Amino acid sequence: MASQSSSGFRLLRVSTDAKNDFEWETVCSCLALAFTSVFLCHFLTCAQSGRAAFLLGLPALSCLGYAAYRKVQSSAVVCALDRGEVLEQADYLYSCAETEKLYQLLVQYKDSNDAEFLWRLARASRDLSLLPNIEAGRKKQLTFEAFEYAKKALEKDDLCSAAHKWYGVCLSDVGDYEGVKVKIGNSYIIRDHLERAIELNPKDATSIHILGYWCFAFAELPWYQRKVAAVIFSSPPESTYEEALAFFLKAEEVDPNFYSKNLLMLGKTYLAMKDKEKALLWLTKTKEYPAHTLEDKEVHKEAVDLLKKLG
Numbered sequence: 001m002a003s004q005s006s007s008g009f010r011l012l013r014v015s016t017d018a019k020n021d022f023e024w025e026t027v028c029s030c031l032a033l034a035f036t037s038v039f040l041c042h043f044l045t046c047a048q049s050g051r052a053a054f055l056l057g058l059p060a061l062s063c064l065g066y067a068a069y070r071k072v073q074s075s076a077v078v079c080a081l082d083r084g085e086v087l088e089q090a091d092y093l094y095s096c097a098e099t100e101k102l103y104q105l106l107v108q109y110k111d112s113n114d115a116e117f118l119w120r121l122a123r124a125s126r127d128l129s130l131l132p133n134i135e136a137g138r139k140k141q142l143t144f145e146a147f148e149y150a151k152k153a154l155e156k157d158d159l160c161s162a163a164h165k166w167y168g169v170c171l172s173d174v175g176d177y178e179g180v181k182v183k184i185g186n187s188y189i190i191r192d193h194l195e196r197a198i199e200l201n202p203k204d205a206t207s208i209h210i211l212g213y214w215c216f217a218f219a220e221l222p223w224y225q226r227k228v229a230a231v232i233f234s235s236p237p238e239s240t241y242e243e244a245l246a247f248f249l250k251a252e253e254v255d256p257n258f259y260s261k262n263l264l265m266l267g268k269t270y271l272a273m274k275d276k277e278k279a280l281l282w283l284t285k286t287k288e289y290p291a292h293t294l295e296d297k298e299v300h301k302e303a304v305d306l307l308k309k310l311g
Helices: 018-047 052-056 062-073 083-095 099-109 115-129 136-156 161-175 180-185 187-200 205-219 223-232 241-254 260-272 276-288 294-310
Strands: none
Touching: 083 099, 083 115, 099 115, 115 136, 115 161, 136 161, 161 180, 161 187, 180 187, 180 223, 187 205, 205 241, 205 260, 241 260, 260 276, 260 294, 276 294
16 A cells, blocks of 8 residues: 555644644644555555455456456446346456446446445445546545445445445545544544444455554554544544554455555564564565555565565
8 A cells, every 4th residue: 555645634723832733733644644544545556456356355256257348348338237247247347447337337326225236336436536537526526426325325234244344435535525633533433334344244354454454553653642632532543553463463364365465564563563573474475475566566665675674
């Protein structure tokens, strides 16, 4: 995951004292960065690569083959297909990172009461909003549409793991437009939905990993930023490296070597816990991970840099 800038967040002033203002900006920038990293970075690169299918633990459905792909490619309107065929084609297009074709297929079902269509449409809308050629106004529109689709999916089926996952992810996204205080306040809701997603689908390594990253982001906040956050929130989000580690290890247990970033985070977490031997082990595994995507290459570079510092 590439690091994300927090410059897009408008920071609220809560004090007329210049020093307090500076501290408030510092903590908000840090917290906002943590949440942007968790829910943007983890999906942006994957959604634009052929590895995207692992995000929900779904198979790539390559058995559909070229003929199935051509069915969707040849027409934006697929009225004759039954529910199962549309969902299979949607999953196939997602595995191929055909974001725009996938969106055109699923947007026909925006008024559906079927959670399986709706959470996939939320994901497709979000992925489309992240494409580099999308202008700012359209990006914002798609971001809010994605949240509404995820919300509707959850309303239609609150036992759907994917609906909970994408509701949490999309809630974080809309927070980028609603201010840092709202975004951080939503962190509790986001965690609740990620935990529910894992409860409903314990084999979803990516949800487990994201929850680990959530924990890591708050565990690494320095004490003075926690103190400033406590002024704004009576009980600000908090976690520990031990909790983050448990999630990263669990994700690896569920699906070994599924994601280069999970290997890196294991190394960084052990490093934060002063366990140099285990940090070296996981950072070395990260360095040796095949770099197929831009994100993999960035992760590889970070691992190499950390290994050099460790000597």
